[in-house]
Amino acid sequence: AQTVTQSQPEMSVQEAETVTLSCTYDTSESNYYLFWYKQPPSRQMILVIRQEAYKQQNATENRFSVNFQKAAKSFSLKISDSQLGDTAMYFCAFHYAGNNRKLIWGLGTSLAVNP
Amino acid sequence: SAVISQKPSRDICQRGTSLTIQCQVDSQVTMMFWYRQQPGQSLTLIATANQGSEATYESGFVIDKFPISRPNLTFSTLTVSNMSPEDSSIYLCSATSTDTQYFGPGTRLTVL
Numbered sequence: 001a002q003t004v005t006q007s008q009p010e011m012s013v014q015e016a017e018t019v020t021l022s023c024t025y026d027t028s029e030s031n032y033y034l035f036w037y038k039q040p041p042s043r044q045m046i047l048v049i050r051q052e053a054y055k056q057q058n059a060t061e062n063r064f065s066v067n068f069q070k071a072a073k074s075f076s077l078k079i080s081d082s083q084l085g086d087t088a089m090y091f092c093a094f095h096y097a098g099n100n101r102k103l104i105w106g107l108g109t110s111l112a113v114n115p
Numbered sequence: 116s117a118v119i120s121q122k123p124s125r126d127i128c129q130r131g132t133s134l135t136i137q138c139q140v141d142s143q144v145t146m147m148f149w150y151r152q153q154p155g156q157s158l159t160l161i162a163t164a165n166q167g168s169e170a171t172y173e174s175g176f177v178i179d180k181f182p183i184s185r186p187n188l189t190f191s192t193l194t195v196s197n198m199s200p201e202d203s204s205i206y207l208c209s210a211t212s213t214d215t216q217y218f219g220p221g222t223r224l225t226v227l
Binding site for chain 2: 033035037042043044045046047050052089091095097101102103105106107108110
């Protein structure tokens with residue numbers, strides 16, 4: 001079965017500190033794309049970072065980076081120097097390469113950044 | 116990337132009526148999707164909007180209740196038909212560009 005598990009329903013972090021959100025997934029395929037999306041209270045779903053499964057190098061976007069462990073099927077998100085604007089629901093998701101682009105979603109982690 | 120707009124951003128409707136949500140993408144895209152999201156929950160895929168052919172619906176969603184149009188590569192509509200309070204939700208459209216899905220701002224629907 002294709003599943004995404006985010007084991008931390010809620011997390012909090014102090015402003016300027018670092019936090020890591022966990023994500024594990026299950027698939028028998030080898031070629032896929034992984035994503036972290038952020039959804040603030042405005043409900044706009046925003047792409048944070050993406051990772052191609054065939055790339056060993058971990059993706060980085062400014063303060064956001066991932067730890068991609070393909071064998072362990074793990075895809076955690078690290079947020080450095082947390083800012084108040086990072087407060088949001090974070091969703092981990094993946095889809096396969098090829099014609100099927102349907103995203104498989106986790107249930108989300110609600111992150112609160114405290115001043 | 117793709118920039119996606121949705122109309123309306125929110126609406127309050129009476130039960131038994133229908134609402135059509137529009138989704139416009141700023142570039143031609145091959146795949147568009149429609150989702151439903153309850154507050155505080157993850158996204159549930161309603162259907163894949165196929166250009167030039169009938170939409171592909173997920174289990175639990177039917178064309179009579181959620182008819183979808185996709186007349187070209189930049190536009191799609193979702194209609195929520197014969198609404199009941201259980202249809203109150205956020206509806207989002209998305210489009211795939213360079214293997215990544217981008218999302219519209221969503222439509223908040225309340226059915227009384």
